[in-house]
Amino acid sequence: MSSSALPATASPAPLSLRQVLLCSALIVTVSMGIRHGFGLWLQPVTMERGWTRETFAFAMALQNLAWGLAGPFAGMLADRWGATRVLQAGGLLYAAGLAWMATAATGLGFAASAGVLIGVAQAGCTYAVVYGVIGRNAPAERRSWAMGVAAAAGSFGQFLMVPVENWLIGHLGWQPSLFALALLALAILPLSLWLREPKTAAAHGGMHAQGIGAALREAFGYRSFLLITAGYFVCGFQVVFIGVHMPSYLKDHGQAPEVATAALALIGLFNVFGTYAAGVLGQRIAKRHLLAAIYLLRSVVIIVFLAAPLTPWSVYLFSAVMGLLWLSTVPPTNAVIAQIFGVRHLSMLGGFVFLSHQIGSxxxxxxxxxxxxxxxxxxxxxxxxxxxxxxxxxxxxxVREGAIARPPALGQPA
Structure with a gap:
């Protein structure tokens, strides 16, 4: 629906920014927190089922690919119909996927549940969808900060959920633990109700009348959008490789299981500070410089980690520093997309950039x-x-961060 179809007096009141940030934070805490601990299931699942690590890794890889492929469509639906419906569908699919993952007895079933179904679910209840709501309800001068707050919440979910999931596996077993997480995923449904925007907000928001096709042609014809997309591919490759394979890497090198659990928890804890700091810095310095520094520092940290003797303390130090850089790319990446193109199609364009991230994952x-x-x-x-x-x-x-030039009839993005 274009802005031109709205009455001239239409001026939908935005949601309270505090309400948006609180509910977005809780939703991302649940959705990202659950997935961050999936690496803890690699060894118990493969040992009981008699599968290779490649079987488990393929399902996790498929999950990330399905998440990425579904992301642009989830974004389109959220931009058009509002985030609440998409979030509720995502929460239901998440719960169903976790329950099926617990009972899948074949590699194909595991790939379909842990891979495809959960991946599609995550597209509907993570960053791309909630960032669309934040982008439409946060003033431009506070948008990077607001996105940093939501990303920090997802990071806190990682810190909180890894020890919880490890405890569940140790006390209940890996299958009942997945059923418990399925119940937790259903909490997304009531939380999403507080992100229900006025009916005209998603379609209007003061935006120009640009349609989906025109928005996609504009973005994919713009060099800076392609450069941002290429960089985000690397983000996905690095963090998901480390997140899934770190526990097994450490065990292969003689480290106790508790070291891996602490490592993932530390990544999540320091990610809280890193993502929030990135959101704040994105308001003060060029986002392209911030992103370049984050990616380069990741490479330096990995080199130092591989060169140093592997001890529990070297693992903890690596995890803390890498945690600062973990999802710190998320706020500046999404904020620069909004800065260049406006927020009318933010969820959709963010979904396409995230697709690149997930191919890397x-x-x-x-x-x-x-x-x-x-x-x-x-x-x-x-x-x-x-x-x-x-x-x-x-x-x-x-990357050029300025608002893209458009004909006067289309107006300028916020």
Missing amino acids: FLGVWLGGVLYDRSGSYDIVWWISIALGVFAALVNLP
């Missing part, structure tokens, strides 16, 4: 399993991650 987690099974080591994938970090730093530097 697919390759990171899948190659981790494949190359480990073939070489008995994760070394090759670590060095691929380092090279990609340098690449992402370089491609973000030429």
Whole structure:
């Protein structure tokens, strides 16, 4: 629906920013917190089912790919019909996918549940959808900060949920634990009701009358959008490889299971500070410079980690520093998209950029399993991650952050 179809007097009141941030934070805490601990299931699932690590890794890779592929469509629906309906569908699919994941007895069933169904669910209840609501209800001068708050909440969910999931597995077993998480995922449904915008808000919001096709042609014909998209591919490759394979990497090198649990929890804890800081810094410095620095620092941190003796304390230090850089790319990436193109199609365009992230995630987690099974080591994938970090730093530097020029009839983005 275009803004031209609205009455001239239409001026929908935005939601309270405090309400938007609180509900978005809780939703992202649940949705991202659950998925962050999936690496804890790798060994119990593969040992009981008699599967290879590649089987588990392929399902996780498929999850990230399905999430990415469904993301633009979830964004389109949220931009057109509002976020609440999409969030509720995502919450229901998440719960169903976790329950099916617990009972899947074949690699195909596991790939369909843990991979496809949960991946589609995540597209409907994570960043792309809630960032659309935030973008429409936060003033432009506070948008990067607001997105940083939501990302920090997702990071807190990672910190909170990893020890909870580890405790559930240890006390209930891996299958009942997944059923418990399925019940938790249903909390997204009532929370989404507080993000219901006025009927005209998503379609109007003061935006121009640009349609979906025109928005896509404009974005994909704009060099800076392609550069941002290429950089986000690297983000997905790095974080999902580490998040899924770190527990097994540490166990292979003689570290106790508690070290891996603490490592994932530390990543989540320090990610809270890193994502919030990125949101604040995105208001003060060029976002392209911030993104380039984050990607380059990731490569440096990985090199130091591989070069140093592997001890519990070296793992904890690596996890803390990497946590600061973990999802710190999310607020500046989405904020710069809104800055260039406006917020009318923010969920959809963010979904397409996120698709690149998820293709990277697919390759990171899948190659981790494949190359480990073939070489008995994760070394090759670590060095691929380092090279990609340098690449992402370089491609973000030429990004032009100013609002894209449009004909006067279309107006300018906020």
